Amino acid sequence: MHTIFGAGGAVADQLLPILLHSQQKVRLVSRTAKAIPGVESVAADATNYTQTLQAIKGSSVVYLLLGLPYDIRIWRAQWPVIMTNVINACKETGARLIFFDNVYMYGKVNGWMTEETAFNPCSKKGEVRAAIANQLLQEIKAGNLQAMIARCADFYGPIGFKTSVPNLLVIQNLIKGKKAQWLGSADQPHSITYVPDAARALYLLANKPEAFGQTWHLPTASELITGRQFAKEAAAVMQKPDGVSAIPGWMLSLIGLFNRPLKELKEMNYQSDSPYLFSSDKFNKAFGFTPTSYSDGIKETCLWAMESGK
Template identity: 40%
Template sequence: MQTILGAGGPIADELARELHRHHTHDIRLVSRHPKAVNPTDELVAADLTDAEATSRAVAGSDVVYLTVGLPMDSQLWEEKFPAMMRNTIAAVKQHGAKLVFFDNTYMYAGTPTLQTEDTAFEPNGRKGAVRAQLATMLLDEMAAGSIEALIGRAPEFYGPGKTKSWTNALVFDRIRAGKRPFVPVSATTRRSLIWTPDASRALALLGNTPDAYGKTWHLPIDQNRLTYRQLIEIASDATGRKIGYTVLPRAVFVAGARFVPALREANELLPRYRGDNLFDASRFADRFPEFQVTTYRQGIEDILGQS
C-alpha cells in the first residue's frame, strides 16, 4: 500500500497517476474530502492535525507521501503544518512505513547563490520559517535513525491544469486568455521552475528507489534557467503572435499588500524574483540519468495548447 496524505492537489493527483502507471495499483488517497484519481484508489477522509486520524490513515502503508498544501496564510501555516508533520512522523513510526516529504524552497534565503541540497536554511519570512521547521523536524528523525524517509524539494511550479503559482497566474494563464502577461519584479533574471508532472513523477520514482532514502533531493528541472523575457518569447513562438508584457515592480506588490492580504503574504517571496533563482538538481540527474525532464518549450507549448 502506498498512501498520499494531502490528496487533491495537482502534485498529489499526478503522483497517484504515476504510481498507478508504473509502481502499484494499491493506492490510498487521504484528505478531508478525497476523490478518486484511479479506479482502484482507496479513499480515506482524515484531518491530519488529528493524531489518531493520521495514524488510521497511515495504517497498513508501506510508503507514505506527505504532499499537503495550505493557502498562503502565515498564521494558518504556523498552526497547522507542524502538527501535521508531528502526526505523520508518529504514524509512520508506529506502522513501520517509509515517508516521502514533498517540500519547497521557502527556507532558502532567496539570493542568487546556487541552491543545492546542502544549502543552509535562512528563511526571510514566517512561511519560510515554518518550512525550515518542518524540514528540520524530519531531518532530525532521519539523522537519529528513527525513521526511513526522504525529502523531495521543488522550486516554483509551472504546469498544466490547476497548477497554482505566480508564473502560471500572472504569465501563462493571462497569455492563454489573450491578455497581456504581468512579470513579477524583473524580466531579465533567470528563473528555476519545475513542471508539476515532472515533480510528481520524480516523487514516485524516489519513493520506490530503496537507496534514495536518507537524503534530500532537489527534484528535476530544465536547468537552462530562462528569464521571463525568454519564456514569453517561447510563448510568442508557440502562439504565432508577438506577446508584450508588463513588469510589476516590487513597489506595486508592497503598495498592494496594504489592501490585499494575498499580496501581503507574498511579500517574503519577492527577493527571489529580484535576482537570479538558481536551483540545482544535478544530484537527481546524476542518480537517474534516464529521467526525461520536460523542457521549458515543451511545457509552455503544452500549457498554451490546452483548450
C-alpha cells in the same frame, strides 16, 4: 499501499496516474474525500493525530504533498502539528515518508541552490519551512523512521492555475487576451520545475530504498530562463502578442491591502529580484534523468491550457 496526503493538489494529480499505471494500490487522503475509480479515498485532517494515524495504517509509502492556504498565520499554527502527526504515524506504522518541500528555508542564495545549501531563511514562511524540515531531518538522523525530503523550485505545467504563479500570470493572462505578467524583475534568471517531471521523480525515489535518508532536488531544467523569455515562448505557442508586465513590490503592497495572498507574496520578492537558480544535478545523475526543457514544457502547458479552454 502508496498513500498521498494532499489529494487533489497539483503534484498529487500528476502522481496518481503514474502510480495507477504502475499497478500500485493507492490511497488518497484529503479533508473531504472524493471518490475516484480504482483508488481508496479517505477523509482525514492531518492536524488530528488519530485521523492521520488511521489514514496511514497499512501504507508502505506516504507522500506528504499537502498545501496550506498562503497565510503565515495558518502555516505557523498548522505545519508543526502536521509534521509531528505524520512523523509519529509513520514511526508507529513503519511507513516510509517522502516530504515534498520548497526552497523557502534557503533564503536568498548567491549562486545555485543544491541539496547542500545551508538553511538561512529571510522570510517568515521560510522560518516555518526550515523548522519542519529540520524536525524531519533530526528524526531521520536519529534512525527513527525511513524518510526523505524531495524539494522543487517554483513550478508550472498542465496543473491548473491556483498554485502556479507562471501559469496564473503568464498563461492564463494570455488565454484571456491579456498581457503576460511576472512578479518582480522579468529579466532575472529563474528556475521553474515542470510538475510532470517532479511527479515521475517522486515515484522513482519511492522505489529506490537507498534514496531514503537523503534530500533530493527534483528534476528541473538547468538552462537559464527569465520571466520575459518564459512569456515570449508562451505567446509564440499560443499565437498571442509578445511582452510582459513586471509587478513591482510596491504594487504588491498596495494590492495586498485588499488581497491576503498577494500581501503574503511581498516578503518573497527576494526570489524574483535576483537570480533564482535551482540545481537537480544529484537526481539527474543518480537516475539518468533528463529534465523536460523549458521549450517543451511551456509548449505542453500552453497546449493543455488551450485545449481545456481555461
